[in-house]
Amino acid sequence: MRALLLTGPRELELADVPVPDVGPEDVLIEVTACGICGSDVHGYDLSSGRRIPPLVMGHEAAGTVAEVGSGVSGFSPGDRITFDSTVFCGECDYCTSGRVNLCSAREVVGVACDEFRRHGALAEYVCVPARICHHLPDEIPSHHAAMIEATSVAVHAASLAPLTPDSNALVVGAGMIGVLIVQALRARGVDEIVVADRDESRLALAARCGATATFNVDDADPGEAVRELTGGRGVTHSYEAVGVTPAVRTAIETVERGGHVTLVGNVTPVVDLPLQIVVSRELTLYGSAASSGEYPHVIELMRTGSIDVEPLISARAPLDDAADWFDRLYEGEAGVMKVVIEP
Numbered sequence: 001m002r003a004l005l006l007t008g009p010r011e012l013e014l015a016d017v018p019v020p021d022v023g024p025e026d027v028l029i030e031v032t033a034c035g036i037c038g039s040d041v042h043g044y045d046l047s048s049g050r051r052i053p054p055l056v057m058g059h060e061a062a063g064t065v066a067e068v069g070s071g072v073s074g075f076s077p078g079d080r081i082t083f084d085s086t087v088f089c090g091e092c093d094y095c096t097s098g099r100v101n102l103c104s105a106r107e108v109v110g111v112a113c114d115e116f117r118r119h120g121a122l123a124e125y126v127c128v129p130a131r132i133c134h135h136l137p138d139e140i141p142s143h144h145a146a147m148i149e150a151t152s153v154a155v156h157a158a159s160l161a162p163l164t165p166d167s168n169a170l171v172v173g174a175g176m177i178g179v180l181i182v183q184a185l186r187a188r189g190v191d192e193i194v195v196a197d198r199d200e201s202r203l204a205l206a207a208r209c210g211a212t213a214t215f216n217v218d219d220a221d222p223g224e225a226v227r228e229l230t231g232g233r234g235v236t237h238s239y240e241a242v243g244v245t246p247a248v249r250t251a252i253e254t255v256e257r258g259g260h261v262t263l264v265g266n267v268t269p270v271v272d273l274p275l276q277i278v279v280s281r282e283l284t285l286y287g288s289a290a291s292s293g294e295y296p297h298v299i300e301l302m303r304t305g306s307i308d309v310e311p312l313i314s315a316r317a318p319l320d321d322a323a324d325w326f327d328r329l330y331e332g333e334a335g336v337m338k339v340v341i342e343p
Contacts, residue, residue, distance in 0.1 A: 001016070001017060001018070001019050001123060001124040001125050002014060002015070002016060002017075002123065002124050002319060002343070003015055003016075003017045003056045003119075003122065003123030003124065004056065004057070004058075004122040004123065004319060004322045004323065004341075005017065005053075005054055005055070005056055006044070006051055006053045006054065006055045006056075006057055007053050007054055008046075008053055009044075009045050009046045010044055010045050010326075010327075010330065011053075012044075012322070012323040012326055013323075014319065014320065014322075014323065017056070017123070019124075019125050020119070020125060020126065020127035021127070022067050022068070022069050022127055023069050023127075024069040024070045024071040024072075025069050025071050025072060025129050025130055025131070026068075026069045026072070026127050026128065026129055026130065027065055027067075027068050027069070027072060027075055027081070027083075027127070027128060027129070027130045027133055028065070028066045028067040028068075028125055028126075028127050029061075029063040029064065029065060029066060029081065029083070029121075029125065029126050029127070029128065029133075030063050030064045030065075030066045030124065030125055031061055031062075031063040031121050031122075031123060031124060031125060031126055031343045032062055032063045032064060032142040032342060032343070033061065033062050033063070033142040033143045033145060033146040033316075033340050033341070033342050034058040034060060034061040034062075034120075034121040034122050034146055034340070034341050034342075034343065035058075035060035035061070035146040035147060035149070035150065035338055035339070035340050035341070036058070036060075036122075036322070036325060036326065036329060036338075036339045036340075036341065037058075037059060037060055037149075037150070038175070038176070040057045040058065040059075040110070040326075041326065041329045041330050042267070043057070044057075044326055044330055045330070049113060049114075050108075050111050050112070050113050051111065051112060052112040052113060052114075052117070053112075055110070055111075055112045055117065055119065055120070056110065056119040056120050056121075056122055056123050056126075057110040057111075057120045057122050058109075058110045058120035058121040058122035058123070058126075058341070059085035059108060059109040059110040059111070059120050059121065059149060060085065060121075060146050060147065060148075060149040060150060061082065061083070061109075061120075061121035061126065061146055061149075062080070062081065062082040062136060062142045062145030062146050062148070063080075063081065063082075063121075063126070063142070064078060064079065064080055064081075065077050065078060065079040065080075065081055066125065068130070069130070072130040074130070075130055075133060075135075079135060080135070080136040080138075080142075080145075081133045081134060081135055081136055082133070082134055082136055082145045082146075082148050082149075082295070082299075083109070083128045083132045083133045083134065084100075084132040084133075084134075084149070084152075084291070084295060085108055085109050085110075085149050085290065086100060086101055086103065086106050086107075086108060086109075086132070086290050086291070087106060087107040087108065087109060087118065087128065087129060087132055088100040088101075088103035088105075088106050088131075088132070089103050089104070089105040089106070090131055092104040092105060098292065098293060099292055100292055100293060101156070101289050101290040101291060101292040102289065102292075109121065109126070109128060110122070122319070122322060122341060122343070123319075123343060124319075124343050134148075134295045134296065134299060136299070137299065137303050139303045140299065140302055140303055142342070143313060143316055143340045143342065144302060144309050144310065144313075146340050147302075147309040147312065147313070147338065147340075148295065148298055148299060148302065149291075150176055150177060150180060150338075151180050151184075151298045151301070151302065151307055151309065152290075152291035152294045152295055152298045153177055153180070153264070153288075153290060153291050154177055154180030154181045154183070154184045154264075155180075155184045155187075155291065155294045155297060155298050155301070155307075156288060156290070156291040156292055156294050157177075157181055157184070157239060157241075157262050157264045157288040158181055158184035158185050158187075158188055158239070158262075159184075159188075159294070160262055160286040160288055161237055161260035161262055161284070161286055162260070163188055163189070163190060163237070164236075165189070166236070167190055167236045167237055168190065168191075168192035168193070168194075168230065168235050168236055168237070169185055169190050169192070169193050169194070169235055169236070169237040169238065169239060170193075170194045170195075170196065170226055170235045170237075170238040170239070170250075170251065170254050170255075171185075171193060171194070171195045171196070171206070171211070171238075171239045171241060172195075172196050172197075172222075172238065172239065172240045172241060172242060172247045172250050172251045173196075173197060173240065173241035173242040173247055173265060174195050174196075174197035174199065174202035174203055174205065174206040174211075174214075175197075175202065175241060175242070175337070176312055176337055176338055177241045177264060177265070178195065178197070178206070178239070178241035178242075179195075179202075179205055179206050179209050179312060179337075180307070180309075180312070181239050181241060181264070182195060182206055182209050182210045182211050183209055183210055183306075183307045183308070184301075184307065185210075185239075186210040186306075187301055187306045187307060190237075191212070192212050192213075192230075193210060193211050193212055193213075194211065194212065194213045194214065194215070194225075194226060194229055194235065195207075195211040195213075195214045195215075196214070196215055196216075196217050196222055196225070196250060197214070197216065197217065198216055198217050198218045200216065201334075201335055202337075203215075203216065205311060205312070205337070208311060209308070209311060209312075213229050217246075217250065222250040222253065222254055223250075223253050223254055226254040227254075230256075233256050234254055234255055234256035234257075234259065235254055235255055235256065235259065236255070236256060236259050236260065237255070237259060237260045237261075237262070238250075238251040238252070238254055238255050238259070238260075238261050238262070239251070239261075239262045239264060240261070240262070240263050240264060240265055241264045241265045242265040242267060243263075243264075243265025243266040243267035243268055243271075244265070244267055244268050244271065245268070245271040245272045247265065248263065248271045248272075248273065249272070249274055251263070252273070252274050252277055252278060252283065252285075253274065253277060255281070255283055256281075257281045257282065258281070258282055258283070259281070259283055259284075260283070260284045260286065261278075261283055261284070261285045261286070262285075262286040262288055263285065263286065263287050263288065264288045312337050312338050313337070313338050313339075313340055314335065314336045314337045314338055314339060315336070315339045315340070316339075316340045316341075316342055317339060317340075317341055317342070318341070318342060318343070319341055319342075319343045321341075322341045325339045325341070
């Protein structure tokens with residue numbers, strides 16, 4: 001089969017590789033769509049330590065069942081499916097308590113590090129355990145289904161902090177996850193959602209997708225902007241979707257006393273935390289990791305149109321063009337949000 005193989009720093013080769021072997025509990029999927037994730041782009045230069053070559057990347061995917069293992073039930077050849085990016089064991093204490101994103105033996109599709117190597121879906125076929133797979137309804141086309149993984153990350157983040165009818169929110173970062181968090185919060189009934197970013201086109205997209213107010217952090221002091229929009233009080237909830245110190249500070253400094261801060265972005269491994277604000281305002285901080293069983297809910301939200309991913313898809317391209325799109329994304333091409341590859 002053809003696959004996009006990472007062979008070195010910023011080196012991708014369209015290679016012929018063997019079709020994956022199908023184990024008793026596995027499903028072989030003919031890939032119809034696979035998104036290029038920001039983590040793939042960040043790992044493309046090998047700096048993250050999570051993309052060690054040779055590796056087929058890609059974990060945001062959908063396709064058609066080509067073959068099922070001897071122990072698999074519930075899936076048949078020809079079924080349209082998607083799958084979780086986290087390969088959880090299903091047996092450890094975390095899994096049995098429903099926190100599969102924290103599985104003690106977890107692996108991630110399309111990731112190779114010191115602990116494991118699992119080839120991904122930027123290829124004609126990918127093989128994954130049946131336990132992480134989900135059927136797709138006809139209403140969700142494949143290129144939208146490739147966004148289910150990212151949407152599940154946003155829905156999980158939006159589910160952690162308790163919400164009330166009076167809750168309002170600030171989302172820091174209008175990238176893909178930030179905009180999806182806006183939609184996830186709207187689906188949970190939050191009526192007032194402010195979005196902060198430094199890119200006007202992304203702020204416009206956030207407004208299109210449900211933000212009630214936006215501001216550019218280069219043009220306004222975040223604390224003053226949020227206080228002005230909330231009658232001087234601040235927001236009850238903030239969601240940080242970047243992962244750098246200034247964005248984390250904004251998320252913390254704009255929350256009212258007793259409020260909730262959810263940290264989703266993780267571009268940098270270490271940030272400076274305004275500890276005195278966290279302590280003196282008695283804030284609650286949540287770390288949000290991947291998703292944890294939200295796929296069925298996300299599929300229903302997308303099926304009914306409660307979450308619309310179409311505005312976030314900048315381009316759809318064949319596997320032959322994938323390496324070029326990696327370069328363009330790595331260089332930060334303006335106006336590009338999500339690229340979906342269709343092998």
